[in-house]
Amino acid sequence: MTRKEDRDPVPDTDLMAYVDGTLPPEKTAEVEARLARDAYARDAVAQWRHFDNLIHDAARTADTQPANLRIAALERELARKLQRRRRWAILTGPRLRQVAASAVIFAAGWGAHALYDRGASMMNGAYPGFVSQTLAGHYSYTLAAHERAAFGGDQMADALAWLSEEMQQRIESPKLERLGYRVESARLMVVDEEPVAVFYYRNPEDERVTVSMTPRRATQPDYELRVARVQDERMAYWTSDRLHYTVVTSSTETPVTTLAAAVQE
Amino acid sequence: MCFETRFADGAMSLKSELQSHVASLRRYALVLTRDPVAADDLVQETLVKAIAKADTFQPGTDLRPWLFRILHNTHVSDLRRAKTRADAASDLPEPLARECQQTQLELKQVLGALDQSPEAQRLPIILVALREMSYAEAARTLDVPLGTFMSRLGRGRAALRRIVEGVASGKLSLMHRKEGGE
Known part of the structure; x- marks a missing residue:
């Protein structure tokens, strides 16, 4: 006869897995056959299961x-933190690297002329008119006197079709x-008799991005990519495919060149 | 699927996932501390630490073992500070099936036996009994290789059996002696 002390110290992983319900089906029959002929193993299984049930029931109280x-509040705070962490991981993952890479290519394609200007000289004529208008729109959302039409974020298909028709080129x-932003609205404004399509975006951190597009007239110059900082805002502007583009952002997480690359793609 | 939808879905699933994990943490903490107030204190301390460490969490990895590991480490630190878990067993709330006094008695025996077991064996037994995670996840929670975890679980269960049977046979012989003396 085998004494308990002789058998207990050796962990029997099959028996434990059987008790815990994690034994693969192909082994279950084998273990059950063993239990049928081994009273000691049968007794061990019954007791382990009983102890487990007791602890499990106690835990369930x-x-x-x-x-x-307090726990509920901490749980919510942790959820926010982890969500932010998860989002940031997505944004800094392969997808963002791809967009960031295209930002470099995008700037390089223009001869790497992107540069940063500091200061608030934009309002005194240092920047093209379409840039000033976009920045003004970014601060105030819209210049009501100039607005011709507004579309909600859920009407983008209609907005793009209408804007394309109004501006006589594909928008x-x-x-x-x-990049994690949600479109809030799209608007058509008319400034100095020129149509300007403006898109307002916001990310979960409540950071805003304003994007504008306006047709380049034959008499106007092409602008290479320029990056500027005005107070707390960062902006980029350039000309491509007969359109002037401006991006203004309050985001500290997404570089304005990344936003510009995403718009240009 | 656009990022916006992905983020919204992710936030919702994360909230419900976290809710389930916190309920599990409360269960684990209750068995560890045997006191509902101390258990909630332990869970709170765990969450505060998790918030502070949130930036180190690797998205895509399993959240549950990460949280359990923080709780486990916090508990071990608390134990080292307190040096004792004196008289804790008597504070454990009664099990749901409270109609059975025998169950209560057995629970006290098992918890008493757990207290006599080395911590390295006690924690695997509790983690598995919670039925919240796989062996591999439980091993990660305790930061030990799976083989070590299985070995500790097996030895712990065997030791638990011996202790409980020893207590039971001791009581039985005491009763026999009393009966014989009368």
């Missing part, structure tokens, strides 16, 4: 405890959704 408001969505 936690579910009957009153809700703890593409800035596609900032892939």
